Amino acid sequence: MANVLEISGLSKRFGSKQALADVTLSVPENCVFGFVGRNGAGKTTTMKSIIGLLKPDGGDITVCGEKVTYGGTRTNRFIGCLPDVPEFYGCMTAREYMTLCGQIAGMKAPDIKARTDELLELVGLSDEKHRVRGYSRGMKQRLGIAQALINRPKLLICDEPTSALDPVGRREILDILKDAGKQTSVFFSTHILTDVERICDRVAFLEGGRVALSGEIDEIRKMRSDTAVEVLPENPSDAALLKEKFPSGEVRDGCFILKNASPTDAEALMGFLLEHHIPVVRFERREPDLEDMFMEVIGK
């Protein structure tokens, strides 16, 4: 299947700051794509370029096979967009705002009505009668997703949809995005890696204006197979004992860590603990997580 979004060689400079150097990535259909980077890595710049709000210095962006032009809005008919801090007209209700969005997208009145009911139900705002002025951040974020989806976009772009929310609100937004991902491709930026692990199929790490690493989450996980085993003995001196037996390991903060431990290694370690009756507070086999990958990618 063709890619919904393709970016190649995108670059943008603000004054002396090279925001994007050479961003290349592609988002296939029906995929939840995590776009990860530190604050100021260029995530928002990339996203604004996709919806034609910024003029890139170089490179191409195509959405559903059509080239994006700056200031033009033709390709935006494929796109639903949720800005980082969505602001809506405070004097309107959610329903009125959805109607406004539908009209601007050129939808027919009965379709707008049906779609509004459906989406407000999805984001849990269907019983909300108040005006947007009094909404919390989480509610605005939810309305933001609903308005972005009204014209059945092929691509939903969300700029850090969860970063300002409390844990409950975050979970709700992630669930909604995951649901949305069944109908459309979701391209969302974040710096919260657990969010990515929870809902994304693919991920790209942005660092220094370039895509440092990208691919399917499972593949990326496999790239690093150095599962570590961590043992925290009750008696700190026992850690040294373990180090003697397993010289490839290391002791850190009273904790014995055996890197690149195969299941056999783990078994041997456990056998040793049992044999010598070493009391243990914690025995853990640690999968490499995205955070490790991310730290490695940004060289920290």
Place this chain on the structure above:
Amino acid sequence: MKFLRNFVTFTGKELLELHRSGRLLLLTILFTAFGVMNPAMAKLTPWLLRTMSDSLEASGITITEVNVTAMDSWVQFFKNMPMAMLLVLVMFGGIFTSEYSKGTLIPLLAKGLRRNAVSAAKTFAMLLVWSVGYLLSYGVTFFYSDYYWDNSAVKNYAFAAFGLWLFGVLLVCSITFFSSFADSAAQVLLGTGGVYFVLYLLGAVGKVREYLPSYLTRSGELLTGQAKPSDYAAAVCVTAVASIVLLIASIPLTAKRRL
């Protein structure tokens, strides 16, 4: 077609906002008040002078008879309407920039809303408010001046009122123009005020002033019949053309604006 659809939708949104924020009601009250004030002031002048006559007499001024006509009411109208114009301008100074700074346009632009439809709708909403409000004040003044006195004693008041209205149109268009690159309502108003100031300065230079939009604000000679509407033809043309030029110039600037 799409532009027209966007324009109608967005104008609806602007008017809804004006209504819900209470500004429409406020302006209706203000413009009615401005309309009533003119004949009222004229009507009250003799009474005011009479109550003050004692103190005036003490300072050597004697008042014999004060004869008030519709002229006094219309003179008040042309004194007060610039104030109403100022209120409208201040109220609308941030009509564009507040949306830019809050980012409320971004979700809609991302849905394909055209930028020039936004500018057109906002300019139209401002012009509508200014025109309807102005007409309200004009109507009230017209009615009471004719009821208490006789409007036929005053010359060219309709044309003079048209001139002042057109000057307001120019300033509304300059709000649209300055909003295409300014960042805040203060900058927009500074720019619009700058336009007025430059016109005022140029007006001091002899012959040029007949061609300037600010010439339209001089109603005195029209009302007494010392000047005819045709004397103002140049200023009317310049003002109309300048308004259109400002609007056209704002189109590419708004399109290029970084959001």
